Amino acid sequence: MFNFMDFFVYVISSINRNYIYVGLTSNVEERLKRHNLGYEQTTKPYKPFVLLYMETCEDRIIARNREKYWKSGVGKEKLRKLKSTIKSVE
Numbered sequence: 772m773f774n775f776m777d778f779f780v781y782v783i784s785s786i787n788r789n790y791i792y793v794g795l796t797s798n799v800e801e802r803l804k805r806h807n808l809g810y811e812q813t814t815k816p817y818k819p820f821v822l823l824y825m826e827t828c829e830d831r832i833i834a835r836n837r838e839k840y841w842k843s844g845v846g847k848e849k850l851r852k853l854k855s856t857i858k859s860v861e
Contacts, residue, residue, distance in 0.1 A: 779825055782841060783803060785820055786821060791851070795831070823853065
């Protein structure tokens with residue numbers, strides 16, 4: 772069960788384009804909805820999105836460090852591999 776103040780690091784993948792976005796939030800469902808409705812300027816040109824990955828963090832500081840990791844070269848490479856694994860299973 773999630774605690775009220777949990778933060779989530781989430782990764783979304785564009786359905787139509789080769790684009791992966793990493794962010795953090797306290798409400799993944801609402802955040803994904805905002806991305807898909809085009810409310811976020813950074814991701815608007817790449818919509819629609821699917822949730823590729825999510826992890827729960829105890830607080831914002833931990834979540835921010837995890838977000839930085841997933842945005843790094845090593846993290847992004849792991850996400851690309853995850854995305855290709857999921858596509859090959861479908």
